[in-house]
Amino acid sequence: MRKIKLYRIINADAQKYIKKIPSRSVDLILTDPPYNLSPYSTGNIKFTWRKDFNNDLAGWDKKSFIPANWINEFKRILKPTGNIFAFCSYNLIGKWHAVFDPEFDTFQFMVWHKTNPPPKVRRAGFLNSCELIVCVWNKGHTWNFTKQNEMHNFIETPICMGRERTKNPVHPTQKPVRVLKHIIKIASNPNDLVFDPFMGVGSTGVASVEMRRRFLGVEIDKKYFNKAKMRLKTAQVSSLSDEFEIQVGKNLSVYNKGKIFKREGFRMAKQK
Numbered sequence: 001m002r003k004i005k006l007y008r009i010i011n012a013d014a015q016k017y018i019k020k021i022p023s024r025s026v027d028l029i030l031t032d033p034p035y036n037l038s039p040y041s042t043g044n045i046k047f048t049w050r051k052d053f054n055n056d057l058a059g060w061d062k063k064s065f066i067p068a069n070w071i072n073e074f075k076r077i078l079k080p081t082g083n084i085f086a087f088c089s090y091n092l093i094g095k096w097h098a099v100f101d102p103e104f105d106t107f108q109f110m111v112w113h114k115t116n117p118p119p120k121v122r123r124a125g126f127l128n129s130c131e132l133i134v135c136v137w138n139k140g141h142t143w144n145f146t147k148q149n150e151m152h153n154f155i156e157t158p159i160c161m162g163r164e165r166t167k168n169p170v171h172p173t174q175k176p177v178r179v180l181k182h183i184i185k186i187a188s189n190p191n192d193l194v195f196d197p198f199m200g201v202g203s204t205g206v207a208s209v210e211m212r213r214r215f216l217g218v219e220i221d222k223k224y225f226n227k228a229k230m231r232l233k234t235a236q237v238s239s240l241s242d243e244f245e246i247q248v249g250k251n252l253s254v255y256n257k258g259k260i261f262k263r264e265g266f267r268m269a270k271q272k
């Protein structure tokens with residue numbers, strides 16, 4: 001695999017693509033896999049005066065995410081100094097723990113508290129205002145500890161809103177760049193490689209390149225992938241390199257200072 005200078009994003013199934021990533025090449029796996037909350041959903045709530053209140057996240061959330069299917073590849077691609085941070089719903093935390101805790105020195109979790117969660121219209125339970133983030137590493141991992149009072153395993157921000165929230169398409173679980181930057185700052189260094197196999201509309205990528213990290217992202221859904229492509233092109237890159245790569249199927253396009261090189265299979269052809 002070519003060395004990534006700034007970022008590479010791929011429209012593919014991450015379960016297949018991950019096998020191409022060289023061993024011990026990734027500094028931080030920061031990802032947000034499907035939540036598999038559909039079995040617990042009672043369906044969307046209907047109103048006469050507004051559009052349905054969304055309880056069913058999306059079709060992609062119905063396909064099982066099984067942490068055991070990812071442990072071997074995550075371990076293989078992660079550098080010995082690497083970290084793993086993965087957003088996780090309550091129903092999957094036990095599965096993450098059962099599989100990842102025995103394989104790493106440390107298994108912790110963070111809580112992201114959303115200051116503006118969706119209202120509970122029936123008032124019959126708590127608001128869903130907290131999200132868990134699984135954190136995993138080995139001794140000697142990269143760790144930029146700041147002040148004691150800045151190192152709580154807790155972060156509080158609103159959910160994505162306003163200009164940050166993508167439209168056409170809206171992604172139902174878009175993560176705020178602020179939360180991602182907080183993790184990237186603690187768990188990686190400038191020029192490190194951050195990998196997100198479930199990148200959605202590219203929030204981890206935006207946070208990474210804006211923090212001067214390199215980024216590798218995979219998204220299976222073409223419409224989310226296209227939005228990630230747009231967002232990354234307009235991210236406030238603090239100049240590591242001008243080179244970025246976009247791969248759809250076997251076609252990899254490499255961009256550098258406005259020139260496009262199109263690589264098909266193993267052949268590189270220079271294009272205008």
Ligand SMILES: C[S@@+](CC[C@H](N)C(=O)[O-])C[C@H]1O[C@@H](n2cnc3c(N)ncnc32)[C@H](O)[C@@H]1O
Nearest residue numbers: 013014032174175198199200201203219220221
């Ligand atoms: C929880 S969302 C991630 C949202 C992302 N954090 C953001 O801010 O946009 C999970 C994403 O994983 C994608 N996905 C599901 N299975 C995948 C797979 N096998 N390979 C790549 N992407 C996948 C879904 O299409 C969805 O966009």
